[in-house]
Amino acid sequence: MNPIFIDKIEILKLYKRVDTHTHKGIQGHALIIGGSYGKIGAVCLSSKAALKSGCGLVTAFIPKCGYEIVQISIPEVMVLTDVQEKFISNITFDIKPQAIGIGPGIGQEVATQTAFHEFLKTNKTPLVIDADALNILSQNKSWLSLLHPKTIITPHPKELERLIGKWNSEPEKIEKTITFSKQYHLIIVMKGAPTHIIDGDTIYENTTGNAALATAGSGDVLTGMITSLLAQSYEPINAAILGVYLHGLTADIALPETGYQSFVASDVIANIGKAFLSLENKD
Ligand SMILES: NC(=O)C1=CN([C@@H]2O[C@H](COP(=O)(O)OP(=O)(O)OC[C@H]3O[C@@H](n4cnc5c(N)ncnc54)[C@H](O)[C@@H]3O)[C@@H](O)[C@H]2O)[C@@H](O)CC1
Ligand SMILES: Nc1ncnc2c1ncn2[C@@H]1O[C@H](COP(=O)(O)OP(=O)(O)O)[C@@H](O)[C@H]1O
Ligand SMILES: [Mg+2]
Numbered sequence: 001m002n003p004i005f006i007d008k009i010e011i012l013k014l015y016k017r018v019d020t021h022t023h024k025g026i027q028g029h030a031l032i033i034g035g036s037y038g039k040i041g042a043v044c045l046s047s048k049a050a051l052k053s054g055c056g057l058v059t060a061f062i063p064k065c066g067y068e069i070v071q072i073s074i075p076e077v078m079v080l081t082d083v084q085e086k087f088i089s090n091i092t093f094d095i096k097p098q099a100i101g102i103g104p105g106i107g108q109e110v111a112t113q114t115a116f117h118e119f120l121k122t123n124k125t126p127l128v129i130d131a132d133a134l135n136i137l138s139q140n141k142s143w144l145s146l147l148h149p150k151t152i153i154t155p156h157p158k159e160l161e162r163l164i165g166k167w168n169s170e171p172e173k174i175e176k177t178i179t180f181s182k183q184y185h186l187i188i189v190m191k192g193a194p195t196h197i198i199d200g201d202t203i204y205e206n207t208t209g210n211a212a213l214a215t216a217g218s219g220d221v222l223t224g225m226i227t228s229l230l231a232q233s234y235e236p237i238n239a240a241i242l243g244v245y246l247h248g249l250t251a252d253i254a255l256p257e258t259g260y261q262s263f264v265a266s267d268v269i270a271n272i273g274k275a276f277l278s279l280e281n282k283d
Contacts, residue, residue, distance in 0.1 A: 001174070003196065003205035006245050008279070014238040015279050018054065027056030028231030031097035032224060033119075034104040034131070036112070037086035040066035042105030042131070042220040045265050047077045049224030050101070052272045053246070055231040059095055063087050088112050091119040099126045099239075101227030103133030104220040113140065120146040126230050130154045130223040138162035149185035150236040154223055156191045174203065187240050189226070191219060195244050199237050209248025212255055217265030222247045225272070249275040 004010065018027075030050040035043040040062060047060045047070070059078040060070050064085045071079055080095075082088045089111040100123070106112055113136050120143055127148070129137070134155050137143055155163060160173075164180045167173040174196065181188050181198045188198040193211065197204040226243035230236060250271035251263060258267055 001171075001203065003203040006197075006204050006206045006208075006241050011242060011245050011279060014234070014242060016232075016234070017280075022056075024056030027054065028099070028228065028233065029057040029059070029095065029097045030055045030224075030227045030231040031059050031061060031093070031095065031100045031125075032104070032227065033061040033088070033091060033100060033102040034106040034133075035060070035062040035066045036088070036105055036107035036109070037063070037065050039105030039107065040069045042217060044070055044073050045217045045220045045269070046101060046104045046224035046227075048074045049221040049269050049272065050228040050231075051076055052269050053225045053228035053243070054276075055098075055228040058228075059093075059097065061088070061091065061093060063089075082115075084111070089115050091115050097125055097231065098233070099128070099227050099230035101128040101130065101223045103130035104223055106132045106136075108132050108136055108139075112136070117143055117146075124148070126150070126236060128152045128154060128223055128227045128230065130219065131159070134159045135162060144184050147184055147186060150187055151185075152187045152189060152226060152230070152236055152240050154189040154191060154219065154226065156219060160188075160190060174198070178203075187236050189222075189240050189244060191222070195248070197237070197240050197244060204241060206244045206248055208245055208252055210251050210255060210260070212251045212258065212260045212263035213248070213268070215264055218247075218268055221265050221268045246272060246275040249278065253278075 032047040050058045061080045064081045087109040164176045177198045190196045195206045229239035250268045253271045
């Protein structure tokens, strides 16, 4: 039950430098599916974080009301819209992304739940599931069997509780999460302080990050980062490990300038570059 600590030594074993001759067409295409009226920001954060984590192309699939918001706030991101104005009701697209992140801001409308179910029945693309998409799964546990092995889920403690039930102690929480991971063959990013990643019987413990991350949207950013790494052909467990490590590192880097209070999710995104650069340093 001893965790493997996610530190720079572990990260350098899996980190892949960018090939000099790469181009956007082979650098990975990430699709972020989410958003609803009032929560388009979650998709903006997630899709910008995906781009800033190195994939070549990012597309956002959102309800119609988010079209101009996403196009204006992040012009580098391509946008596909649902037929509905305020929520997602039918997830269809003719692009071929290498990874999909679903859930930030998606809400729990009945039509969205049905659309998510239909999507899970046919999806074959590596997947990261977060936020309300996890809450929908909690209400429809039979759908968990539709998930492909090595699907990544990123619950915060409340979302985890909705999925696996209550626990009485930290060891029991880990034990129950291991059982859940083995039952559905999932990689579980148990967000918290610190974040643990559970892959069957293997437990990883992150060593970066601080309380500045306790701010709206920081989980949405993490989803974009992990989806981006998955799109860049990292193995799912390595995408989760590297994403969680870099996400925490942004807060460690920014803290001297922002303090705990004024750090916001956009500061995670602004510091992803410095976090990557620290992997190129010798120390
Ligand atoms: N700008 C935006 O558009 C934002 C959209 N968001 C979206 O809003 C939706 C709802 O997400 P929420 O997570 O707010 O709602 P949830 O109802 O899933 O979670 C909030 C509950 O979980 C508890 N909780 C959260 N973190 C915890 C922790 N570390 N330890 C113990 N309890 C904890 C809170 O106390 C609260 O009771 C999601 O779809 C999400 O993606 C949020 O990410 C915030 C920003
Ligand atoms: N006190 C803390 N110390 C370290 N990391 C934290 C702390 N509080 C929150 N985090 C991190 O911030 C992120 C919050 O994610 P989440 O709750 O999903 O936010 P949101 O839904 O608003 O985007 C997680 O990665 C979590 O590990
Ligand atoms: Mg969240």
